[in-house]
Structure formats: structure tokens, C-alpha cells
Amino acid sequence: MRWLLLKDLQILKRSPLLTALLVIYPIVLAVLIGFAVSRGPEKPKIAFLNQIEAEQGLELDREGGFSQSEAFEELCRRVDCVTVADRDEAISKVEEGEVLAALILPEDFLDKLQAQLTGAGLESAEIEVYVNEDDPVKARLVDDRIKSLITEANLVLSDEISAQLLTYLDVLVEGGEFSVPLLGEFDVLGLERTQQILTAIKQDLNGPQRQVVDQVIQFAELAGDNLAFADELLGSVRQPIAVQKEVVSGDVPPLDTFAVSVAIAITLMFVTVLLVAGSLALEREENTFARLTRGLVSRSALLVEKIALGTVCSVVVALVLLGVLELFVNLRWERLPMILAAIVMTGAGFAAMGSAIGVAAREVRASALAAFALTLPIAFLSLIPTGTISEGLYDVIRVVTGAFPFRPSLDALSAGLSDAGDLPLNLAHLALLTLAYFAIARVALRRFA
Amino acid sequence: MPGTSTPKPRTRRKSEPALAAEGLSKSYGERAALRDVGFEAARGELLAVLGPNGAGKTTMLAILAGIRDPDAGSFETPGGEIGWVPQQAALYRRLTVAENLKLFARLEGADDPDATVEAMLEQTGLAERRDDQVSTLSGGNQQRINIAIGLLAEPSVLLLDEPSAGLDPAQRIKLWEFVSSLAKGGTTVVYSTHQIEEATHYGDRLLVLADGEKLFEGTFPALRRQAGARPKGQSADPDPEADFVRFLQKKGH
Numbered sequence: 001m002r003w004l005l006l007k008d009l010q011i012l013k014r015s016p017l018l019t020a021l022l023v024i025y026p027i028v029l030a031v032l033i034g035f036a037v038s039r040g041p042e043k044p045k046i047a048f049l050n051q052i053e054a055e056q057g058l059e060l061d062r063e064g065g066f067s068q069s070e071a072f073e074e075l076c077r078r079v080d081c082v083t084v085a086d087r088d089e090a091i092s093k094v095e096e097g098e099v100l101a102a103l104i105l106p107e108d109f110l111d112k113l114q115a116q117l118t119g120a121g122l123e124s125a126e127i128e129v130y131v132n133e134d135d136p137v138k139a140r141l142v143d144d145r146i147k148s149l150i151t152e153a154n155l156v157l158s159d160e161i162s163a164q165l166l167t168y169l170d171v172l173v174e175g176g177e178f179s180v181p182l183l184g185e186f187d188v189l190g191l192e193r194t195q196q197i198l199t200a201i202k203q204d205l206n207g208p209q210r211q212v213v214d215q216v217i218q219f220a221e222l223a224g225d226n227l228a229f230a231d232e233l234l235g236s237v238r239q240p241i242a243v244q245k246e247v248v249s250g251d252v253p254p255l256d257t258f259a260v261s262v263a264i265a266i267t268l269m270f271v272t273v274l275l276v277a278g279s280l281a282l283e284r285e286e287n288t289f290a291r292l293t294r295g296l297v298s299r300s301a302l303l304v305e306k307i308a309l310g311t312v313c314s315v316v317v318a319l320v321l322l323g324v325l326e327l328f329v330n331l332r333w334e335r336l337p338m339i340l341a342a343i344v345m346t347g348a349g350f351a352a353m354g355s356a357i358g359v360a361a362r363e364v365r366a367s368a369l370a371a372f373a374l375t376l377p378i379a380f381l382s383l384i385p386t387g388t389i390s391e392g393l394y395d396v397i398r399v400v401t402g403a404f405p406f407r408p409s410l411d412a413l414s415a416g417l418s419d420a421g422d423l424p425l426n427l428a429h430l431a432l433l434t435l436a437y438f439a440i441a442r443v444a445l446r447r448f449a
Numbered sequence: 450m451p452g453t454s455t456p457k458p459r460t461r462r463k464s465e466p467a468l469a470a471e472g473l474s475k476s477y478g479e480r481a482a483l484r485d486v487g488f489e490a491a492r493g494e495l496l497a498v499l500g501p502n503g504a505g506k507t508t509m510l511a512i513l514a515g516i517r518d519p520d521a522g523s524f525e526t527p528g529g530e531i532g533w534v535p536q537q538a539a540l541y542r543r544l545t546v547a548e549n550l551k552l553f554a555r556l557e558g559a560d561d562p563d564a565t566v567e568a569m570l571e572q573t574g575l576a577e578r579r580d581d582q583v584s585t586l587s588g589g590n591q592q593r594i595n596i597a598i599g600l601l602a603e604p605s606v607l608l609l610d611e612p613s614a615g616l617d618p619a620q621r622i623k624l625w626e627f628v629s630s631l632a633k634g635g636t637t638v639v640y641s642t643h644q645i646e647e648a649t650h651y652g653d654r655l656l657v658l659a660d661g662e663k664l665f666e667g668t669f670p671a672l673r674r675q676a677g678a679r680p681k682g683q684s685a686d687p688d689p690e691a692d693f694v695r696f697l698q699k700k701g702h
Contacts, residue, residue: 003555003556007552015543286539288539290516291533291553292556295515
């Protein structure tokens with residue numbers, strides 16, 4: 001069998017297209033996946049027109065206030081700001097597709113905000129947004145990004161308004177200086193001081209007058225105590241929904257590990273299935289199958305040799321892929337034995353499936369077509385996450401994809417690369433599939449010559 | 450092309466046949482591809498299995514080669530193994546001539562694969578092209594390698610399934626010179642063909658099949674006698690093809 005394996009490797013070496021497929025494809029895929037998992041999403045380009053006066057800010061009672069320049073710096077950290085001179089230029093850039101959207105802050109924006117903060121006005125401050133919705137995907141992206149920015153801005157302003165209100169409440173409870181725009185400053189007595197004064201006066205009163213003062217003292221005490229809860233109350237109003245996340249099931253691998261697993265599984269699926277299916281079909285096309293199986297090699301041994309070929313190539317290709325991915329992602333090389341076990345069984349599973357396809361298709365081109373037609377939909381189905389479709393349909397898909405090596409390979413590789421998932425179970429699943437596809441190929445081989 | 454002169458009958462039959470088959474039958478579903486066929490071939494004999502397309506020639510050779518099992522009948526080769534050469538070259542086209550020979554020599558379990566390869570390259574006259582990929586060889590040279598691989602196990606009987614199919618006349622002549630040299634060396638060669646001239650010119654004896662039945666086994670002059678006299682008015686020049694057609698017609702085919 002080793003001579004046949006050597007022969008197949010020699011043939012592989014002399015097939016430039018196949019060699020390129022085996023070497024270049026995983027490297028290119030690894031680089032792309034590496035960039036994808038190691039770099040964040042690109043910032044969307046947004047035209048930004050600020051019509052507010054340069055020096056104008058938002059005046060707040062508390063220290064620091066709300067600086068216009070700081071807010072814009074924060075905004076431009078989140079998006080790629082393209083400064084424009086006027087509204088026409090902003091709209092033109094959106095129309096021509098130079099930017100995804102234009103954001104215009106009208107000159108009265110901060111005045112309206114200030115009015116809300118001081119209670120001098122209730123009119124909402126408006127931001128003008130211009131978007132080009134020719135591309136529904138881009139439109140969705142821009143909508144999401146702008147909504148997110150506005151929500152965050154509202155949250156920041158809500159904080160500021162809450163802080164301002166708390167300042168007022170503190171003055172009401174404790175007393176002190178109180179400033180009202182246009183009207184000037186007032187000295188407020190405060191509930192606590194009112195209570196103290198009334199308690200002192202009460203000593204000199206008798207009868208019904210003392211009872212009335214007692215009622216006022218009780219009211220001042222009650223009001224003071226209740227207003228002290230305002231801080232927590234305003235906090236809960238600002239963020240009424242709090243999230244407490246706890247994972248109760250689903251041993252999920254990190255996202256970059258999952259991306260690496262997908263890259264390896266897809267690469268090995270194509271490379272190994274195509275290689276083994278094509279190699280077996282080639283034995284028939286070159287008329288060597290009948291010569292080999294006429295006493296030189298048993299049919300089972302020939303199948304084992306092809307599966308071994310696929311497995312060897314899988315290990316080489318996967319290691320090349322991992323080597324390149326190491327440049328982008330920190331792989332846990334201390335788990336190499338587990339990673340290798342997953343790769344070997346993945347290779348064997350795909351190779352066995354490839355052998356069944358090669359025997360059934362009988363011709364190299366037909367086997368390549370069959371390999372693509374069979375593996376691609378299975379890969380897509382295997383990547384459908386739970387909860388995105390109905391439970392019944394998901395169960396059916398699980399059963400169907402469980403009959404092919406892609407899903408258990410993905411799970412085994414994820415479990416090998418991290419400690420998420422059940423590695424032995426998935427390796428056993430792959431071993432079972434390898435035997436099943438071997439048996440199918442062996443039966444079909446009777447009609448192969 | 451083979452010569453058109455009247456072939457001389459050559460008889461090399463010895464007392465013990467190198468290959469003896471008896472009652473070989475094979476059906477594919479309802480269709481009987483071979484019906485109760487038996488024959489013998491002597492050591493060093495060139496036996497041409499002749500017949501029209503669908504006569505059962507390839508099926509019979511496949512049974513003798515061990516590729517297909519017969520439904521009935523048996524055969525034996527007292528002198529040793531049977532070598533088989535398929536109709537189309539069964540070679541790895543991306544490997545070189547020497548690599549192909551060495552691979553099959555190893556699979557055949559040759560004691561010294563390198564020496565076997567050298568011997569075969571010498572025998573086929575392709576030593577100079579040993580490092581050429583098979584895909585770059587002519588059809589005739591590919592067929593030589595194809596036959597050489599069939600000879601690696603040093604068989605006493607060599608089965609050739611339409612060995613000259615697809616070859617040009619010059620390549621055919623070279624091929625038959627090579628095959629004839631094998632027979633002279635003592636190898637029994639059983640080859641199938643549907644060309645009467647190739648059968649009569651190179652074959653010592655003929656085995657004629659039609660619709661899976663054996664119609665004749667013997668020399669060409671004997672077949673011609675069975676075919677009977679030519680109709681009046683036909684040329685008296687040697688015409689094996691006309692004689693063969695007349696024979697088939699007489700047998701009802």
C-alpha cells in the first residue's frame with residue numbers, strides 16, 4: 001500500500017493545479033480569516049457638518065460641563081468623519097456614494113439642549129441625517145450605526161440632566177444657592193433647615209398651634225427622606241433595563257477559535273473530498289483499477305490507501321493553515337495532541353466521503369461536480385445557529401448534517417483548539433462516519449471497473 | 450498494416466497445453482455474453498481470438514484474466530501465471546515510463562524492482578525514454594509499456610485485448626514484432642482482434658467467436674476450407690476477409 005501512496009504523492013507533485021490548490025488555497029484562506037478575526041470592522045465614512053458656533057458649549061452646573069469639541073472627538077472615534085463646508089456638499093457626497101451618510105448639527109442644536117437642561121424649553125434638539133439607500137445592506141449599516149450613536153448621546157445627556165436634577169433636589173433637601181437662568185441666584189432654605197427651625201419654634205408653642213407645627217415638621221422630615229431616594233430612582237429611570245447574563249448551557253468556543261475551526265473544516269472539506277474522489281476516479285479513467293485489483297491490491301486496501309492519502313494531505317494542509325493563522329490569532333499549541341487528533345479524524349472523515357463520491361461518480365469531472373454539489377449545502381446547513389429557525393426544522397437539519405463529516409469536524413476542531421465541546425464524542429462520530437463511508441464505497445466498488 | 454500474403458500455418462502445439470479452458474459461460478442479465486466456450490493454447494503459441502463486435506472476446510479474456518468470474522466453466526494454466534494487458538493502456542500518465550514499471554514491479558513483488566525495470570526497458574526498446582512521462586509517449590509506445598507491465602510477473606500466458614486498437618500502421622507493425630518475439634521466447638499469447646488480417650498474419654491458430662459461441666478453433670486454411678469455395682466470378686487472389694465473412698455466413702452469422 002505504501003507504494004501506491006508514494007505513487008499518488010508523485011502524481012500530486014506533478015499536478016500543478018492540484019498542488020496549487022493544496023498549498024495556496026489554505027494560505028489564502030488563512031490570511032483572509034486571520035485578517036477578519038484580528039481586525040475590527042472598518043469605520044463607516046460619514047460627512048459631518050457642524051453649524052454650531054465654535055465656542056458654544058453646554059453649560060452645566062456641575063464641574064466640567066459638556067464640551068462641544070470633546071463630543072465631536074468621541075463621535076469621530078466611532079466613525080470616519082469627513083468634514084464638509086455646507087449642506088449641499090454633504091448631500092452631494094452622500095448621493096455620489098463618497099460617504100454612507102451625512103450628519104448635520106444645526107446651529108440651534110445646543111440652544112435647544114440647554115433649554116431642556118434648564119427647563120426653559122421642552123423642544124427636542126434635532127440632528128439632520130441624510131442617507132443613500134441604494135444599497136439595502138449599507139442603508140441598514142448606517143441606520144444601525146447612527147441609531148447607536150444617538151442612543152449613546154441621549155444616554156450621556158440623560159446622565160447630565162439627571163445630575164442637574166439631583167443638584168436641584170439636594171438644594172431642596174439641604175438648602176443652599178440656587179441659580180435660575182435670566183432670574184439670577186436665590187438662597188433656598190431647604191427641608192432640613194426648615195425642620196430644624198420649626199423644631200426650635202415648637203418649644204415655645206402650646207395647644208393647637210404646637211400640633212400644627214408638628215404636622216409641618218413631620219411633612220418636612222418625610223419629604224426630605226423620600227427625596228433622598230431620588231438618586232436611585234433617577235438611576236433606574238435612566239437605565240430601566242439591566243442585563244444580567246449567565247451561561248447555563250452551550251460550551252461555546254471563543255469567536256476567533258470558531259473562525260479558525262470553520263476555516264480548517266471548509267478547507268479540508270474541499271481539498272480532501274476533491275482529492276480522494278478525483279484520485280479514485282482517476283484509477284478508473286486511466287484503466288489502472290482493473291490492473292491493480294487483479295491480484296496486486298485488494299479493493300479494500302485500495303480504499304484504505306486513498307483514505308490514508310486524504311488524511312496525510314489533510315494534516316499537511318491544516319498545519320500550513322494553522323501556521324499562517326498563528327500570525328493573527330494566538331493558538332494554544334499546548335493542545336497540539338488534541339488539535340492533531342481532530343485534524344486526523346476530520347481528514348479521515350472527509351477522505352472516506354470522498355472515496356464514496358469518487359466510486360459513485362466514476363469519472364474525475366463528475367466526481368468534482370458531485371463533491372461540490374454535496375458538500376457545499378451541507379456546510380451551509382451545518383452553520384445554521386440554533387434558534388434562528390423552527391425547532392422541528394432545526395432537528396431535521398441536525399440529523400441530516402450529522403450524516404456528513406462537516407459538523408462533527410467543526411465541533412471536533414473547536415474542541416481541539418479550545419476546551420469547549422466534547423472532543424472524544426466528536427472524534428467517535430467522525431470515526432463512525434469514516435467506517436460508514438468506507439463501507440458504502442466498498443460496496444459501490446463492485447461496479448466500479 | 451499486416452501483410453496481405455497468404456499466411457503460412459505455424460504449428461507449435463505441444464502435448465501439454467499452456468492454457469486449457471472448458472465450458473466457459475457468462476451472462477449479463479438476460480444476455481448471454483459467452484456460451485460454453487472451450488479451447489487450448491500451446492506454449493509459445495499465438496492464438497488469435499477473432500470475431501465481430503459483441504462476439505464475447507473481451508468477456509472471455511476478462512474471465513481468463515480473473516477480472517470477471519464465469520457463471521460456468523473453468524480453465525487452467527499448468528505452466529504458471531496469466532498476464533493480462535487491457536485494451537486501453539492501463540498506465541499512470543503523469544508518471545514516467547520507469548516509474549510505472551517500478552511501481553508495478555514492486556506491487557508484483559519483484560525481488561529486485563530496479564533490475565526488472567532495466568530488463569523491461571531493454572525488452573521494449575524504450576530505455577532512452579525511461580524518464581519521459583507516459584502522457585508524452587505515442588500510442589504505440591504506451592502499448593509497449595502496457596504489455597511490458599503485463600509481463601512483469603513473467604507469466605507463461607499473456608492475454609492481449611485488441612492490442613493494436615487505435616495504433617497507426619507503423620506502430621502496429623512494431624507492436625506485432627514485439628509480441629511475436631515474446632511468443633518466440635516461449636510465452637503463450639492469446640490476443641483478441643476483429644481484424645481478420647491481423648489474426649491470420651500473426652496468429653498461429655484462430656479461435657472464432659460470434660454471439661458468445663465458439664464457431665471455430667484451428668488454422669486459417671482449415672477455416673477457409675470450412676468456408677467453402679468462392680462463388681464463381683470472384684477474384685482468385687488471397688482475400689482472408691472475404692473468406693472469413695463467407696465462413697460466418699455459412700455458420701449463420
